[in-house]
Amino acid sequence: MTSPIKLYRNPKSGHCHRVELMMSLLDVPYETVDLDMANGAHKAPEYLQISPLGQVPAIDDDGTTLSDSNGILAYLVSRYGSDDWIGTTPVEKAEIQRWLSIAAGEIASGPAAARLVTVFGAGLDHAAAKAKAHGLFKVMEAALDGKTFLVGERLTIADVAGYSYVAHAPEGGVSLDAYPNIQSWLARIEALPKFVGMAKSPIPDAA
Incomplete structure (x- = not known):
């Protein structure tokens, strides 16, 4: 380069x-x-x-x-980078791809969409987006039970793809209070030596 x-x-x-x-x-x-x-x-x-x-x-x-x-x-x-980021076994590769699909699907239509309404004034169904976000977060909370990162004990692009909109979900009115595993996962990412954050926006009343 x-x-x-x-x-x-x-x-x-x-x-x-x-x-x-x-x-x-x-x-x-x-x-x-x-x-x-x-x-x-x-x-x-x-x-x-x-x-x-x-x-x-x-x-x-x-x-x-x-x-x-x-x-x-x-x-x-x-x-x-290295193959560690994208998986070194067929199962790891498949699980990482699943989370990338979730980032483009459920994360985009849930917490990202809810935040589009409150931060950018998008004309979307805010209640529906928040409901989708909570449905996703219940799945993520269970998936992170006993695990350090989304795909086992090593940081992968699955975590990078999922972090931003989940971390900033409260800006869309989606509280993370009920999801301690997600909060711990976010904290681990934020503790990485080369972590860089995203610009913050005001947090409205969460639900």
């Missing part, structure tokens, strides 16, 4: 944060480019060449451009 990776982002996007967290954990030099999305910077022709759907995050790694947060995570660990 001849220059820092450029990360095109919104600083309050969990999708963007998971990429930033991954680069920090891998100790990969990067610089952030905050897009003025309110004024359509993500739809500008030059940005659409990097991210054809006009979404964040996107990266430019010395001319290699990629979009989609989970795809970027896979790229980063493949180029700058």
